[in-house]
Amino acid sequence: MSIDLSVWEIVIGLEVHTELATRTKLFCSAPNEFGGEPNTNIDPLTLGLPGSLPVLNEQAVELAIRVGLALNCKIDRSVFSRKNYFYPDQPTNYQISQFDLPINGEGWLELPSGKVIGIERAHLEEDTGKSTHVGGGGRIHDATYSLVDYNRAGVPLLEIVGRPDLRSGDEARAYVSELRAILVAVGASDGKMEEGSLRVDCNVSVRKHGDAELGTRCEIKNINSLRSLGRAVDYEAERQIDMILAGERIEQQTRHWNEDEGRTLKLRSKEQADDYRYFPEPDLVGLAPSQEWIDQVREALPILPAARRHRLCERSGADTAQAALIVERGLDDLCLAALDCGADPSRTITHAEHNLSDPKALELDPEMFAKLTKMDADGTLSSTQTKTVLAELVQLGGDPGAIADTHGFKAMDSGELDSVVDQLIAENPEQWQRFCEGDPKISGFFVGKVMKATQGQADGKVVAGLLADRVPNAAKE
C-alpha cells in the first residue's frame, strides 16, 4: 500500500444490516429461517398478495431495542414508511422501512482501542427476496430469465448507520467485529457474514489532513468478510487518492467489491439521488414502546463486550489487546472465575491468550485452571510441563497435580541440574567451544540434551541460564 498517511486521511462510515434472529418475519407469521427450498417460508404477505396486511412482530421490536440500548441509542417513538421502487424480489414493489423517525436514534460504540464511534441511527426494515439472473451478464437488464426466492423477503433487518468516524481499514474491521460481538451478546443476530446475517456497506472518502470538508464518497457493496472490508477500504482509498493526484474529480458512486480481483468496480452513479417516494405506511400505526418495556429490556441485557474487557483488565492487569482477544474468545468468565479461586493473574492471562484457543477450553474447571497457574508461577512445573498439563486438562479434565504425577513431572532441584549440565559440557567439548564462540545454532543442542537427560522435567529457560553462566568471561567480550 502506497498511501502517505501523513498527508491523506481516509474517512469511513459503515452501514451494517443485520438480520434479527426472530422466529417469524417482521410483519407476518412465515418462519424466519436461513436455507430451505426456494419459496417455502412464505405466506400471503410475503408474496404481496392483494388484501394481505402487515402486523408488526413484537420480538423484532424487542431485539431492535436491545441493540439500541447496547449502542447507547435514544429509543424513540417511530413510524414505518414505504420506500417505493420496482424490483422483482420486492413483492409489493415497496419496502417497509423507517425513514424520518427511526426506533433507535443517536448512539455510540466503543472500540477495543477505546475510540468512540458515533451511531447515527439503527432502524427496522424488511429484507427483500433473492434474485438469480440467468444468462447475459448475470444482471437483470440482460438476463435470459430471472428466478426469485421469497424465503428471505420480509425477514426483519436492523440497519445500523454509523457516523463517518472511522479512519482506516483496520478500524473499520474493529468496528464491525465489535458490533458483531454486541449483536451476538444481546441475542439479536448470529452475526454470520457468510450467510448474510450481517451485511456491510462501506462509504469511503479521502481528504488531506486539516481539510474541513469531507471528500466525495463512494459506497462499496458486496463485502462478505472482515478481511474483505479491510482490503476494500485500502483499495478504494488508494483509487481515490490516485484520481485526485491525477487531477480527476471523484464521482459519487456505488461500487462493487470484487474479491477475486481485489478491487472495486463501478455499479452505478449516485450523482442523482434516487426518488423512493417515502410516505408513512398507512397499514401500520406508530410504534411507541413504553418506558416500562424499555426498562425491562435494559434490565435483562447481558454484560456487553466493552464492559467485559474493562472488567477483565481491572481484575487481572491484562492489557487492552489481551482483553480484546480473551473476550472475543469468550474466555473472560473462565479467567475471572479462576481469579476468584486464587489463580495467578499474569499466568492466567498468558495462558488464556496463547494456550486456550481450543473451544473446549470454555468448559475448563476454573478451580483446576487456577491451581495450574499457581503450580506454574511457583515453579512446581516448568513452562513446558505446564503447557502439557494444560492441554490435557482442556481435553480430559481432572486435577493438574494428578496429571503432572502421571507424567512424572516434578521440579528439578538446581544442584541436580547443575551436575547434568556440567557433565554434558564435559562430554561435548567441540560443541561447547562453538557455544562459547556464540554460534546460535548450537544452544538448542545443549537444551535438547538436558531435556533428554531429565526426561523433559527441566525448565528450558533455567537451562539456558545455567549454560550462559558457564561461558568464560573472556568469550563474552
Place this chain on the structure above:
Amino acid sequence: MSSAIEIAAAVQSGERSAIEVLEEHLGAISERESEVHAFNLVTTDQAIAAATAVDELVAKGGPLGPLAGVPVAIKDNLCTRGVATTCSSKILEGWVPPYDATVVTRLAAAGAIMVGKTNMDEFAMGSSTENSAFGPTRNPHDLSRVPGGSSGGSAAAVAAGFAPISLGSDTGGSIRQPAALCGVVGVKPTYGTVSRLGLVAFGSSLDQVGPFANSVAEAALVCEVIGGHDPGDSTSLPQAFPAVSEHLSDGVAGMRIGLITEMMGEGIAPDVAQRIRVAAERLAAAGAEVEEVSVPAVAYGLSAYYLVAPAEASSNLSRYDGVRYGLRVEAPTTGEMMELTRTAGFGDEVKRRIMLGTYALSAGYYDAFYGTALKVRTLIRRDFDAAYERFDALLSPTSPTTAFAFGDKTADPMSMYLNDVCTIATNLAGHPAMSVPYGLGADGMPVGAQVLAPALGEVAMFRVAAVLEGSLA
C-alpha cells in the same frame, strides 16, 4: 322479497329452508342480471353448498348465526377463498385468493350465503361503475342510468332484489353514493371498526368496508356481524362494533342535529337539496334540535382527497407487475414485462390516479402536495370536532344529484370527482356516515340523505337514520 332479518328468523325457525331462500334469489338474478350486470361472477355452486350446510345445521338443531341462510353479494375487491377476485381489473386475471377477507369469514360464520362477486369501478376508482374492465352495471331503477360507484354492483344487487344485503367498500363515498343513487341504505363505519384484512387496498388510510341493505335495521345487523377487532389488521380498533341494533327505536328527541351549510348550496341540485330540507324538518318534528352548521374545511376535502388517495393507491397498486400473479404480458426483459403488463392491465382512470399519486409523492413535491393534503386532513378533523361539540350528528345530501346517464361524466374526470363532494370529508376524518333513501328527485330517481357522526358515533348515526326511514312511511 323478505328482509335479511325475516329470512334469518324463518330459517332459524325451520319455516323456510336456506336452499329455498337461495333459489328464490338465484331466480331473481337469472331474471334481471343480464340487463343490470351487478355481478362479475355468480357463485351458484358454492352458494348451494353453503345453503345446504346451513340447512343441515338447522336439522341438527344449530347453532345458527344471526344471518342464517341470508344471501349476500360481495364486492369483488374482497378476497374470497377459491373464488376469483378481480377488482374489475384485467390485471388480476386468473388470480384466485387462497384466503377469505375477515368480513367474508364473519358473514359465513353468521350463516350468510355468498351468491356472487359484484361489479365495481376498477380498483374502486370511480363514481359510476363505468370504470369496470367488464362493462358497467346499470341502475335497476332506470337502466339508462349509472348505479353510482365504485360499489355500483353491490348497490344494484340489493336494489334489484338479487340479495337482501351486500358488502361494499368506501374510500371517498363508494358505498354511500351508489346507495343514494340506487335507493338503498349504505353505511361507511368509523375507520378501524371493520377489518380491512382481505380488502384489496386502494387508499389504505381511507378504505372501510360496510353494508348495503334495504333497511336501516338490516344494515345495523350486518355492521355488528362484520365489525369488531381483528388482530390481523393493525389499524383495527380494539373494541367491538358499537351496539347499534338495540338503539334503533330510541328516536331523536333531544338530539342536536346540524345541517351542513357547505353541502346545501352551490353544486347541489335544487331537488336534492329540497329533499334534505324535508328530512331536516321531519327530524325537528320528531323532537331533534336542527340547525345549520358550517364545517368550512370540507371545501378543501376534494383537493386533499385527490392527493392522499392516489398517493396511497400509486404505492398499493405497484405490486401488480406480472411477476407473481395475475396478468403477465411476456417481453424480452423483466423491466419491459412489468411495463407492458401494467400498460395492458390497468384502465385509464387507474393509470391517471397512479400518475397523480406518483407525482404527489415525488421528492420536491411531497411537501407541497402530500404534506399539504395531510394538513388539510387535520383541519377537516378539527372543523368536524368543533361541529360535534355542538351537535350529535350532521345531515347533508349524499350525492349532489340523482343517478346520471351513462357517459355523462366520463369525458371530464373533474365532473365525476365532484360527485363525491359530500362524502369525501368523512373518509379524510375517519368518521362514520351513512346514506338513507329519502324519496325521489324531480326525475323520479332516488335521493339519499347522508347522516354523519363523530368517530364511534354509530349509535347516534343509526338513531337518526332510523327516524328518517320511519318518517318516509
